[in-house]
Amino acid sequence: MRLQPRASRSAAEPYRGDFVRKYVTRVSSFVVLSIALLSAAPLAAQTAPFKIGDSVEVMYAGKWVPGVVTKGLDSGTYVVNNGNFVMYINEGPDNIRPHQMTSSEKTRSDQSAQAFAHRPTGNGIGAQYGAREPVTCKSRKAPPTATTVKQYVYCGMEGMDADSNLVLVTNVSVQMASPRAYLFERDSGKYQIDQHAPVIDIRGGYKIYQCGKPNPVAGAFTATHNCVSYDQPAASGTCYRDTFGDWNCSLVGNRLASNSQVKDQMAPRGY
Secondary structure (H helix, E strand, C coil): CCCCCCCCCCCCCCCHHHHHHHHHHHHHHHHHHHHHHHHHHHCCCCCCCCCCCCCEEEEECCCEEEEEEEEEEECCCCEEECCEEEEEEECCCCEEEEEEHHHHHHHHHHHHHHHHHHHCCCHHHHHHCCCCCCCCCCCCCCCCCCCCCCHHHHHHCCCECCCCCCCEEEEEEEEECCCCCCHHHHHHHCCCCCCCCCCCEEEEEEEEEEEEECCCCHHHHHHHHCCCEEEEEEEEEEEEEEECCCCEEEEEEHHHCCCCCCCECCCCCCC
């Protein structure tokens, strides 16, 4: 058999190997360009860190809960408050996202911000609790009257309790009975009572606040809603003179019977 010589290709005819080489080169360039563009473009789920005061929703106990950021991102975690409830939330769109406040949430937020901006200042005990100062009486020598008894009630009931809470009262109303003699079975437990002085039974009502010291860096709501309040519309007590000649008056209600505990209250700044 006679072998035929291979036909030579013309300059205009593309060689298969050149085509494959150009195709691979174009695909490689496209892949490199695509990777570069993806690296330069931000991820859709990626967001800037939230700031203190931002309104957010966080995934807590299997549901989205609104709150306010009270501490910025630290080691991958935010501190978010829902009222006085503090949550520690990991960063990431599955855990925290922006939230548009409802009208009621905005009203509460604005109220807290205004109260925080105008909180009492100074070194007094009231200022430390974001409240007015407890009432004090310069003198308690005058017997209780319609004018002085309410003042004595404020003096006798306001101040610090054994748990370092500030106790304040508002809306005090008082009625006085006629003076009576000292009765051992009713009056012997009163501190330093003068057994020879008359005792005056009183009754009335009031609202009492028990306030813990606020944390000013835990958000405006927490810093201004640091009290528990109780309405006591049916209280009773006595006014008595002690062995130093000072009059002591106080009213006692029944917090359990009143069933009126309200948490997260602002400290009173009035009477």
